[in-house]
Structures are given as C-alpha cells and as structure tokens.
Amino acid sequence: MPDTTDAAEGLTVGQVSKRLDVTVRALHHWDETGLARPSLRTAAGYRLYTAADLERLHRVVVYRELGLGLDKIRHVLDDPDSDVTGALRTQRRQVAERIERLQRLGTGLDRMIEAHEGGLPLTLEQQAAIFGPRWDTEGPAEARRRYGDTTQWRQYAERAASRSPEEWQAVTEEVAALDRALADAMDAGVAPGSAEAGRLVERHREVFASYFPLTRQMQVCLARMYESDPGFAAHYDGVRPGLAAWFRRVVDADARAHGIDPDTATWQGES
Known part of the structure; x- marks a missing residue:
C-alpha cells in the first residue's frame, strides 16, 4: 500500500x-x-x-x-x-574532470582489451606505416592463439596497450638496428663467447624487454626458435644468410658463461 x-x-x-x-x-x-x-x-x-x-x-x-x-x-x-552558485560551479568543474578521467580510463581499458585479444592495438594503416608493406597483419592474432595463455603474453599486452604509434615506431627502429648490429658482427667474425658477442646478447635482452622481460634461459629458447621456426629463420636469414644459426651459437655461449646449460634450458627458467 x-x-x-x-x-x-x-x-x-x-x-x-x-x-x-x-x-x-x-x-x-x-x-x-x-x-x-x-x-x-x-x-x-x-x-x-x-x-x-x-x-x-x-x-x-x-x-x-x-x-x-x-x-x-x-x-x-x-x-x-x-555562495550556492559558486559551490555548484566548483562541483560542476570537478564532475567534468572526473568525466574526463573516466573517459581516459575507458579508452585505456579498450586498448588493454584489444591488446589482450588481438595482440596489437593499432589500425591496419598504422601497422603498415610502422612495420612496412611486408608486415603480416595476421601475425599478432596467430601469436595470440599460440601464446595467449602465458604470463609473457599478458606482460606483452600490458606494454602494448600503453604504447603510442610513435613509441611502436621507436621499438621497430631499435629492433631493426639490433638486426643490423648482429649481421655486422657476424660479418666481422665476432666469435661466440667473446666480450663483444656478450654485449650483443645483453642488448638483445634489453630490446626484447619492450615486449616482456626475458631471462637468459628464455633467451636460449628464443634463439633456438629463431633457428628452427621457418618464419623466424626466414626473417633473420633474410637480414643475413646464416644469421639465425650464428645468433643461436652466440646466445648458447653466453648462457654457458653464466652457468646455464643451453641443452637443458627451459622457457620459464630464471637467469
């Protein structure tokens, strides 16, 4: 009633x-x-x-x-x-600021969801401009299918979601510069286990941290994949024939110098 x-x-x-x-x-x-x-x-x-x-x-x-x-x-x-009107105007400004913060939060959440689900929160046009016309736009989705349940994928998505197109461009340039440095070192006869080779291995770990933290044991596994996976091998051998195999030898030698047996290294191992 x-x-x-x-x-x-x-x-x-x-x-x-x-x-x-x-x-x-x-x-x-x-x-x-x-x-x-x-x-x-x-x-x-x-x-x-x-x-x-x-x-x-x-x-x-x-x-x-x-x-x-x-x-x-x-x-x-x-x-x-x-001053009622003044109090209301102050409240209105504060509400507007909260709305703006919430809108930024919503945009950030959208990008995080997109990064977790799709691997790369960039438009196709942005991807082509940053990674070049030979970029495989299906690559991120394939990576999501292969690695989406791993800790490293979550770490990658967290970094990817907050990265602007300009920052992606900088990462791409760092990776390309590293590829050239590796190729030049191989051409110059830099020997696995040497100090210069060790610096290149460390540089690779630092550059790769743009995606997720890379332990030395994980780096061994990654270098192994560079050589054995047809897609990765084609990329590195496209930079310089034999580069994938040379880089694996360099990484293996550096791992041994740090007390790691490359033959038993596991992806989740600690450095």
Missing part, C-alpha cells in the same frame, strides 16, 4: 526512507551529525519528521546526488551568506 501519511502529523524514519529513497542508516547518520534532524518524538521516543524536516531532507538529497559532500551541504543549507 502507498504511504499516505500526512507529513504534518510527522513521518517515521521508515516512512521517510521510502518516500525519499534514502536508507534508514543515512537518516540516522544525518540525525547524529545534525545535518537533518527530526523535530518531533513520539511518547515512546521514536523520531518523527515534520513537513519542514522533510523539505530540508529533500534539499540534502538533491545536493548529495549532485556530488556535494555533507559538510558542503551543511554550509549551503545553514549559512545564509553561502
């Missing part, structure tokens, strides 16, 4: 709660803090709100829904000299 009690007779806390859609707990709190107290009490000591009390509560609810804090609401209601 609808509540037809006349406010002039006094409304109970429960009746006010239903009428204003405010919790009883909130009404008790406002009473205890003096923000909105009932003016009447029954003989049994129960609170009763008058029509004037109800009007004040209406105002409290309105300002609370606009986002004003209880102290600010008290100031607006009780101080005749309070």
